[in-house]
Amino acid sequence: MKVEHGIKGQQKTKIKLEELTFYYGKYKAIDNVSMEFLECKVTAIIGPSGCGKSTLIKSINRISEITNDVQVEGKVLLDNKNVYDRDVDLVDLRRRVGMVFQRPNPFPKSIYDNVAFGPRLYGVNNKKRLDEIVEYSLVKSALWNEVKDRLNQSAIGFSGGQQQRLCIARALAVDPEVLLMDEPCAALDPTATARIEELIEDLKKYYTIAIVTHNMQQAARISDYTGFLLNGQLIEYNITTEMFTNPDKKVTEDYITGRFG
Amino acid sequence: MKYDLQSSNFRAANMPNSTSPESGLKRFGDKRISDLLVESRQANVNRQRVQEFIIEKLLFAGGMAAILFIALIFIFLFKEGAKALFLIKPIEFIGTHILDFDNNRVFACMWQPVGESGKYSIVPLLIGSFLVALPATVISTILGGGCGIYLAEIASAKVREIVKPAIELLAGIPTVVIGFLCLTLLATYVQNAFHTTFRLNAFVGAIGVSLVIIPVIASITDDALRAVPNELREASYGLGATRWETIWKVVVPAGISGVTASIILGMGRALGETMIVVMATGNAALVTGNIFSSVRTMTATIAAELGAVPQGGPQYCALFLVGAILFFITFVLNLVAEMIINRMRKKLRL
């Protein structure tokens, strides 16, 4: 394996956070963060529990607004369009920015219906077209070979790893541009984790991926860029290998070498 | 703090090749899935918005209606009840001075709403209600609670399948039937067993009422205990506890908020129960502490008298006041139950 030196070509910025500050009620969860997520790259957000990692990625598809009283300052630009503008269609935003959660959360429906859920919401009812979309999404999430003969079975009896890949397939079925993953492997065993990591490696060819993890090793393995968040502030943001081998800040070094947590 | 990923201070190793998001995506002709979805949505979006707007408003109206009905009942009850306070001196709701057989003036609590000088003391009615409800609650806590514990912890799946529906069936028996049985059969047995003066008394009523609330308590207790995580039972066995110790020291305390809720709900039902007490308690408004004496509950009083009194008169209004008080008691009971449960939940974070 040869090391590539230098930067190959200019990368397109997919998402740009500009001085983003995020409040839950009076609590400041994100404090003036500015960073970029590059297209077709995996960006990992690391940091101790409660540092605002999840909030940060959930601010991109505005999903934290569902349950909480939130207030936002600054901008989140998706293809240079602020997602917090008043004319933004939330449904379309969430289609473009898919999300995978910590615990696999398939619907208590058949595999087929799980994957077809999104397209059906958009009014796609053509059976042939749905079939194609379901197959495509399951192939992309590396689940097709395991489930193609039992698409009508319920997803609930699956192993955690399979459920999580099904959730990824479900997110892919609406053809998103960005995938947000909130500790997608936290509830999985190492074998299942390895498969998800392989999948992420494959998916990043087509999608911009932002992943929250508390597992340093995972961040090191799968991400191209890593941001270190502490108390809602972005302490350091860099190319992953650089961050892990040669961190700029003392506090980053302390965290990734496990001196505090 | 700003980081520019494209500036030269990223003299990075391992910079991945650039790829294009366009390659390898599913297409239908020259359309991506996303184009398809966006088109489809644009065709439907207006209809969808209208649909959602209507559904949202309907659900809102439904929720509001429930609140509105309660508020209306509350207002009506208290408006009519308040009139009683103008027609009758408030002190008379506790008792009046009457002349006894020796012509002494004594203060007595009596419910005798008929005639020119009707007596409107609600004290005997309150006593009657609680003299039925408290024993009924005790009986059904013991039997219903025990039944719930048995169902959740001891019964095999097969036994459970038979017992649980049977208990729920008990709740479905019309109360008039239970009242009838109390009146004809149970009252006789009780009189023979305890040699009571009154054949129909509070105790007979309490047994009848407890038949109605045993299923409530059993069912909720069962649900509450089965919600206790299995690992707590296993942890207890793993620490050398026996089955009985596990039930008594771990499972029941861990599910205590549900059990408490069931008991208080049961008590609310007992206070509100009408048909059984009308038929089984003898309906004599006495001030007594003896559960073998006849009593007259608030519910029975309203049920028996309201149909026969002229609207707007003092008795009519007094009955409304009794209803309002009953409403208030049940309301407070539910409130207390809610508070107890919340406090326990908070402490145990269940």
Place this chain on the structure above:
Amino acid sequence: MLNISLQKTWKEFRLDVAFEIPRGKVTALFGPSGAGKSSILRIISGLEMADRGMISHGKEVWFDDTKGISLPPQQRSIGFVFQDFALFPHLTVERNVAFGIKEKRRLNELKDLMSLIGLSGYERYYPAQLSGGQKQRVALIRALARKPDLLLLDEPLSALDWETRRQLQEDLKRITQQFQVTTLYVTHDITEVYKLADYVVVLESGRIVKQGTPEEVFLGKKLSTRIQIVGKVVSIESDSIIAAVTVLHDDQYFKTLIDTEEVDRLNLKVGDDVVIGAKSSDVILFKVLTQS
């Protein structure tokens, strides 16, 4: 010495194992999820029954289907620590620990036990007020408080984040050594096996595939090295002669140089588990042999 031989069949899964747990040592039961590790633990503790087989502790028989013996859990001298702590939410920390102590006179040991896990002063707290790491320490000492002959740990650290996990690994090691208790430790984490276990039994789909000391099992050879570091390869930078391999161990980085030929021979890839061993002078590197 605990002798175990068990067979049990579920719908599509068959468990068939026989092994020994040496007295006073930590034995790890290692394998992927679904291999049957937890079931073995539950059968040993008596929470579940095997179809056939025998479990004996010294001369005491806990289970023997041929003689129809099956002691209930409370008569087997065990302590069980669960993945999700399973502390009793309605009891204070102190009373949780005291739960398993049957003799009244031993209640005065509580103070020592609390200080052993570094939670003196937390006696009157409720479990809900503790952090994950504190809860698991309470669960551990609760299991040990009744002085069991056998301590069963079911992935006790997997519900914790990695910082807490590493700290608890140290505590576990210290406390099990202090109690000198025979321990069976279920885990799917190779690092934990290396850190804590004297012996390891590797389980795969209901069968034992290997057993022995961690070195014998994972490297296929005995190592006489002074230091052994288990970790994951995070980067390999190689030219035609020499390769620099960076290994992540507990979020510490170790970089070592080996022949490029060696990298090819081992078919070493980023993400592999390796052991870095250091003799007094040389640093050597082994690829961990895991099944599947």
